[in-house]
Amino acid sequence: MTESFALPYRKHAASLSIMENNGDAIRPTAQQARTALADTEQVRASAAALSATPWPRWFATTLTLYIAAIPPVYGGTLASPRWLLPNLAWGVIMLVMTAAYMVLFGVAGVNWRKKTGVALRLDVLPKRATVPLAIGLPALLVGSAFAFRASREPLWLFAASAVGAAVSIAFHLVFVRMHRKAS
Numbered sequence: 001m002t003e004s005f006a007l008p009y010r011k012h013a014a015s016l017s018i019m020e021n022n023g024d025a026i027r028p029t030a031q032q033a034r035t036a037l038a039d040t041e042q043v044r045a046s047a048a049a050l051s052a053t054p055w056p057r058w059f060a061t062t063l064t065l066y067i068a069a070i071p072p073v074y075g076g077t078l079a080s081p082r083w084l085l086p087n088l089a090w091g092v093i094m095l096v097m098t099a100a101y102m103v104l105f106g107v108a109g110v111n112w113r114k115k116t117g118v119a120l121r122l123d124v125l126p127k128r129a130t131v132p133l134a135i136g137l138p139a140l141l142v143g144s145a146f147a148f149r150a151s152r153e154p155l156w157l158f159a160a161s162a163v164g165a166a167v168s169i170a171f172h173l174v175f176v177r178m179h180r181k182a183s
């Protein structure tokens with residue numbers, strides 16, 4: 001029944017477009033072209049704002065917990081005498097923790113793409129913020145484990161955990177702020 005209704009409508013719509021332009025291409029007026037360009041710019045700005053959308057809160061929380069857990073776990077794997085657990089146990093914890101993080105990153109990416117139509121992006125933030133973070137955070141997290149191994153003082157690990165968590169939260173808040181500014 002819907003097809004019988006749609007067929008005459010399609011024929012009518014086709015005849016209207018033929019009557020409208022007699023088969024020739026219609027050129028827009030200058031005002032119509034300006035309006036179309038303005039609409040295009042608005043779509044581009046909207047797409048850019050959507051691309052800068054912050055990651056889901058649950059994923060930012062997971063990332064922060066993962067960053068905070070790296071120093072003690074990695075420090076446990078590097079500890080020369082056994083520290084709280086055997087070194088092998090710390091290694092297994094690190095592997096399981098990293099695998100779980102990767103799975104959650106994949107889930108966050110798929111869910112975010114379904115929700116917004118845009119993939120989770122790492123390249124949207126300015127390079128002046130991401131380059132020092134990409135160099136400094138791993139140096140902090142791994143360096144604290146080596147400092148712990150050399151000094152046997154766990155304070156290094158917990159200080160690195162606190163600083164890493166604070167940096168992760170600050171980075172997420174900057175991302176949220178950038179999104180609000182763009183939209």
